[in-house]
Amino acid sequence: MSSTQPNETLYIKNLNDKVRKEELRAQLYALFTTYGRILDVVALKGPKMKGQAFVVFTDLAGATAALRGCEGMIFYDKPMHIEYAKSKSYATLRREDPNFVPPTSIHAKNAPNARALNGSSAEKRQRDDRMDEDAREVKREKTDNSDDEGEEMEIEDDEEAAKQAAPANGQVPAAVQQPSARLMCLNLPQEVTDDVLAVLFQQYQGFHSVQVVPSPTPNAAGQRVKMAYVMYDSPDLATVAKEALDGFTLKRGWVMSVSYI
Secondary structure (H helix, E strand, O other): OOOOOOOOEEEEEOOOOOOOHHHHHHHHHHHHOOOOOEEEEEEEOOOOOOOEEEEEEOOHHHHHHHHHHHOOOEEOOEEOEEEEOOOOOHHHHHHHOOOOOOOOOOOHHHOOOHHHHHOOOHHHHHHHHHHHHHHHHHHHHHHOOOHHHHHHHOOHHHHHHHHHHOOOOOOOOOOEOOOOOEEEEEEEOOOOOHHHHHHHHOOOOOEEEEEEEEOOOOOOOOOOOEEEEEEEOOHHHHHHHHHHHOOOEEEOOEEOEEEEO
């Protein structure tokens, strides 16, 4: 358990540094969003910051529940070490004070709260600067819906398998009311992978496999999306997962639907 003062931001270390940054961020979001609303996920890949990340919750209760529930959890074959961050993230400070000016800004010298933040050690300032820089990158990726960005976020290793698994007739399979061991997930953003969904569905007993493929049709907003097939050992076990995850928000503006097929 962390001995640092409780904070809405969690500092996570001992992460597998061989995982791509985009995939790591998406999986951390998928895991930690089950404990509370998340403001930001910052995955650091610099030479001195590999295997580390920050998860920013909107409230202390969510951060504390996540710390207690995930400390020591095996994540990409390595146990996560989690503690409260030593200082509030810029995302939290901006939420608390819309006029907040980051210390790295050219206007920071005149900001009333800059002196307090700049009074820490050089190492802490370096980490905070990288957090802010990485946070801006995350926000740009979240708000940019261009086709080029969408393709950039796809995992190349999955492309060939996805093409082979896409519905042959160009149509989404019809959902059925009868409970089935096979589930279909719709309205998945482009960065979702098999591993991202597995983090969610493997929490429920009987999970067998998941396969993410391109959807043959765009969503209601005309955006390119993905879909997935999830298999369980029995209809009863699949029903538990369906009832828990149907309507789950994968990220802001993206609500996943889960049905039997």
